[in-house]
Amino acid sequence: MDHPCIAWSGLSRKIPVLVFFAEAIVSKDGNIRSVGERYNLAFKIVRTESRLVRGLLTTHGFHEIHPNSNDFNLMWTGSHLKPYLLRSLQDFQKVNHFPRSYELTRKDRLYKNIQRMQQSHGFKNFHIVPQTFVLPSEYQEFCSSFVKDQGPWIIKPVASSRGRGIYLVSNPTQIPMDENILVSRYINNPLLIDDFKFDVRLYVLVTSYDPLTIYLYEEGLARFATVKYDCGTKNIKNQFMHLTNYSVNKKSSDYVSCDDPEVEDYGNKWSMSAMLRYLKQEGKDTTLLMSQVEDLVIKAVLSAELQIATACKMFVPHRNNCFELYGFDVLIDSNLKPWLLEVNLSPSLACDAPLDLKIKASMISDMFSIVGDSAHKGRYIYIFFKRKPPYKKVTSQNAN
Numbered sequence: 001m002d003h004p005c006i007a008w009s010g011l012s013r014k015i016p017v018l019v020f021f022a023e024a025i026v027s028k029d030g031n032i033r034s035v036g037e038r039y040n041l042a043f044k045i046v047r048t049e050s051r052l053v054r055g056l057l058t059t060h061g062f063h064e065i066h067p068n069s070n071d072f073n074l075m076w077t078g079s080h081l082k083p084y085l086l087r088s089l090q091d092f093q094k095v096n097h098f099p100r101s102y103e104l105t106r107k108d109r110l111y112k113n114i115q116r117m118q119q120s121h122g123f124k125n126f127h128i129v130p131q132t133f134v135l136p137s138e139y140q141e142f143c144s145s146f147v148k149d150q151g152p153w154i155i156k157p158v159a160s161s162r163g164r165g166i167y168l169v170s171n172p173t174q175i176p177m178d179e180n181i182l183v184s185r186y187i188n189n190p191l192l193i194d195d196f197k198f199d200v201r202l203y204v205l206v207t208s209y210d211p212l213t214i215y216l217y218e219e220g221l222a223r224f225a226t227v228k229y230d231c232g233t234k235n236i237k238n239q240f241m242h243l244t245n246y247s248v249n250k251k252s253s254d255y256v257s258c259d260d261p262e263v264e265d266y267g268n269k270w271s272m273s274a275m276l277r278y279l280k281q282e283g284k285d286t287t288l289l290m291s292q293v294e295d296l297v298i299k300a301v302l303s304a305e306l307q308i309a310t311a312c313k314m315f316v317p318h319r320n321n322c323f324e325l326y327g328f329d330v331l332i333d334s335n336l337k338p339w340l341l342e343v344n345l346s347p348s349l350a351c352d353a354p355l356d357l358k359i360k361a362s363m364i365s366d367m368f369s370i371v372g373d374s375a376h377k378g379r380y381i382y383i384f385f386k387r388k389p390p391y392k393k394v395t396s397q398n399a400n
């Protein structure tokens, strides 16, 4: 049967796989739904609320089962799976997390893993995150760095999100000593657009850790602060100037949203491609920037590859049971160097603005197509599929 939603996979091209179409979420095309229904596909959503994922799966003919049932093809969950649940997966079942992904998505673990790579493969090769200390244990080391670089520094809870608990300090005495926190060098020369600081949300899909298979989605979001940037310490407490989180800035009366999905460069949230077009017009080398972004993504994932691949060997019974979509937050500085700020487990799929729906529906739809059959990449770019690392191994003597 020929249908745009069905592709034939496998060596003999006899296995039907579903190709997803983002438009179905709006058009609710009955033909697409009925093709999916024919294959009796089921999903469940656990510990998260994702209207977008539910909408895409149901419009493609999947039916939703009770969270306690195990009769699913796809499980979409907001958190990691317990080892006994992973072990019970059958070969046709898929879940949206790898075991031990927190090696990437917890800020303290990410930094430690990258630091380890800096030591074994050369500091310069892995200088992709701002210098960070975990307090209180590394307080002395932090003080020694503070003598050389008086900041400001940025304080973050070890495992938090949406800008919660984040603030800037210009003096070690302002740091609480009774909690586990991270203190990172503050990048005080961010690239500005119209004088505003912004960061970029990128979507990274990993379909396998062994062999490592990473895809970067072509489109992303640029998120702007709501107060013009000033690098002086006078406004150090102004979150609307220094933090670019949507959850922080939407509380500002200056937040501007855009109601037209066709307009991608207006207000406080732009598409990444609109941001890149703007920078290109300003004479910036955006091709070089994006190749450095790819390099950063690969290196970050590599830094947790071994731990996650080992956990997969221990807990995951079949090769294609797990996949994961990570949200990478990247800050670009005025020298056009991208810095990795953090990797989000379960990046927000909320669609508050029409631009969110436009970008995220296609991104999730292309993700499901790849997960079904890697021949259907959509707008994802294959950025790492060989085991050859994109850097040279150096010995500890010539590190730095």
Ligand code: ADP
Binding pocket: 130, 154, 156, 160, 161, 162, 163, 164, 166, 184, 185, 186, 187, 188, 199, 242, 243, 244, 245, 329, 331, 341, 342
């Ligand atoms: P959260 O998980 O709470 O969003 P982030 O690490 O992403 O934490 O930090 C929140 C925001 O703070 C970022 O979006 C960015 O605007 C700003 N920020 C974080 N770290 C730095 C840094 N080292 N230098 C400059 N700005 C930073």
